[in-house]
Amino acid sequence: MMTRSKKIMVVxxxxxxxxxxxDALIQEGYNVTLAVNGADSLRQLDNRRFDLLITDINMPKLNGLELIRMMKKRGRREKVILISGESMDHTRLNKESMPVFAQLKKPFRVDHLLETVISALGSNGSRQKRRKNAA
Known part of the structure; x- marks a missing residue:
């Protein structure tokens, strides 16, 4: 398996x-940090840089949208993938200048999430090449 040094926070x-x-991201070779809510995520963001943030929208203490607003105020530039049981209007996110790369609706397929992560990080299909080599 090809090792990646990309850092991803899951909230x-x-x-x-x-x-x-x-589990899915580590299996693909990513460096993963976990946070239980937006407030926990902000504390960890104070000390580290990440390439991508994957966050739920509905969480206690500080929800995903509030987290993104706080990140923006702090000048953070991490790409964001939102996951939620509810649909979110991309037009509204764009009006609020939210740096959201994609939104996945729960339940989602893990392979779809991994494809979205690869796209967000700008990889060129290295996952598919590994699949061909494994066959």
Missing amino acids: DDEAGIRALLS
Whole structure:
């Protein structure tokens, strides 16, 4: 497996979702940091840089949209993938100048999430090349 040095933070209040995302991303060679809510994420963002943030929208203490607003105020430039059980209007996100790369609606397929991550990070299909080599 090809190792990637890309750093991804996963923010979700559901332990099962955090574990699912973390396991899938680590298996693909990403460096993963977990946060239980937006406030926890902001504390960790004070000390580290990430290439991508994957966050739930509905969380206690500080939800995903509030987290993105706070990141923007702090000058953070990480790309963001939103995950939620509810649909979010991309037009509204764009009007608010939210740096959202994509939104995935729960339940989502892990392979779709990984394709979205690769696209967000600008990889050129290295995952597919590995699949061909494994066949």
